Amino acid sequence: MSIGSQIREIKQALPSGVKLLAVSKFHPAEAIMEAYEAGQRAFGESRPQELKAKYEVLPKDIEWQMIGHLQTNKVKYIAPFVSLIESLDSERLAEEIERQAAKCDRVIDCLVEIHVTQEESKSGWEYSSLMEFVRQGGFDAMPHIRLRGVMGMATLTDDEAVVRGDFKRLAECFNELKSYFGDDFDTLSMGMSDDYPIALEYGSTEVRIGSTIFGHREY
Numbered sequence: 001m002s003i004g005s006q007i008r009e010i011k012q013a014l015p016s017g018v019k020l021l022a023v024s025k026f027h028p029a030e031a032i033m034e035a036y037e038a039g040q041r042a043f044g045e046s047r048p049q050e051l052k053a054k055y056e057v058l059p060k061d062i063e064w065q066m067i068g069h070l071q072t073n074k075v076k077y078i079a080p081f082v083s084l085i086e087s088l089d090s091e092r093l094a095e096e097i098e099r100q101a102a103k104c105d106r107v108i109d110c111l112v113e114i115h116v117t118q119e120e121s122k123s124g125w126e127y128s129s130l131m132e133f134v135r136q137g138g139f140d141a142m143p144h145i146r147l148r149g150v151m152g153m154a155t156l157t158d159d160e161a162v163v164r165g166d167f168k169r170l171a172e173c174f175n176e177l178k179s180y181f182g183d184d185f186d187t188l189s190m191g192m193s194d195d196y197p198i199a200l201e202y203g204s205t206e207v208r209i210g211s212t213i214f215g216h217r218e219y
Contacts, residue, residue, distance in 0.1 A: 003031060004038030006213045014207065015200060021065055021189070023210030025050065029057055031214050036062065044086070044208055048074040055081055067151070067208060069123045072096040080104045086111040086151040086189055089125045091133055094142060101144035108144060111151040111189055112177070116169045122153055127173055134180055149187030149205070150174040154195055163195055167202040174203075 001009075011020055024032050025046040032043060036059060045051035046068025055064055063083040070087050078085075079100035088094055088110040101108040115124030133139075139147060150173055154166035167190055174188045189206040191199025196207040 003034040003213055007035055007038045007040050010209060010212065018200065018204065019206040021067070021206055021208045022213050023067065023192075023208050024054075024214065025068065025210070027210075027214045029054055032058060032062075035213065042083075044210075048077040051082070052077045075100045079106070079108065082108065084109045084111065084148065087113045087123065088145075089113040089115075089123050091138060094139070094145060098142040098144050106144065107146050109146050109148045111149050111187060112147065113151045114170060114173050116152055116166045116173075117155040119155060124152060131176075134177065139181075147177075147181050147185060149185055149189065150177065151187075151189040153192070154190070154199070160198065163198055164202070167191075167195075167199050167204070171202045 007020070007022065014020060019042065020040070021042050021044045022035050022040050023044040025044065032054065041061060042063040042065060044065045044067040045054065048066070048070065051064055051066065064081065065084040065086055066078055066082055067086045069089070070085065070093060072093055075096045079097070085097060085108060088097065097108055097110065112130060113124045114127055114130065115122060139145060150170060152170040154163040157163065170190050171188065178185045187205050188203055189208060190204045191207040193209050193212040196204070196209065199207060
């Protein structure tokens with residue numbers, strides 16, 4: 001099945017109001033153009049330099065979203081144009097996004113990435129320390145960051161009960177944080193190619209799908 005037909009099929013199956021983020025990391029610009037021609041505009045990348053290179057050669061109405069772990073020294077590559085940083089996972093990173101966004105005279109939309117799994121390898125903010133930062137008004141001092149919601153990943157396992165528990169926890173975190181940030185806080189990004197139907201049951205508003213659309217990645 002072609003990239004375009006995969007996109008149309010997924011979009012038809014998604015509930016109304018749920019956004020499809022096509023995860024295009026490691027895939028060439030030609031594959032992204034094929035998805036673009038099928039009407040897809042939001043793409044997720046995980047490496048700042050790769051994201052910048054694609055931004056420079058592809059249509060300017062593409063909405064680029066950073067979904068991978070973001071090192072502070074790489075924020076400058078994407079701050080001028082990125083639509084959404086989904087992987088805001090520490091106070092230090094927030095400070096650097098604020099600094100680079102101010103330099104560009106932009107307000108950058110961000111999701112806080114929350115760590116809910118038992119896997120140490122997964123990145124994300126520990127929820128207790130994030131809440132402490134929020135309660136102390138940490139984001140109030142960052143006018144160039146607009147928090148839009150929460151991103152997270154479920155444990156990589158065949159045990160559906162574990163996956164459900166992770167998505168339930170992320171949804172609870174989202175609902176608690178929403179009381180601090182109001183109506184702009186509207187995005188719960190969870191669910192990937194293998195588990196997005198479960199994520200939708202727990203209120204996901206954005207699914208991040210790569211291999212189902214583009215096939216397996218070439219590293």
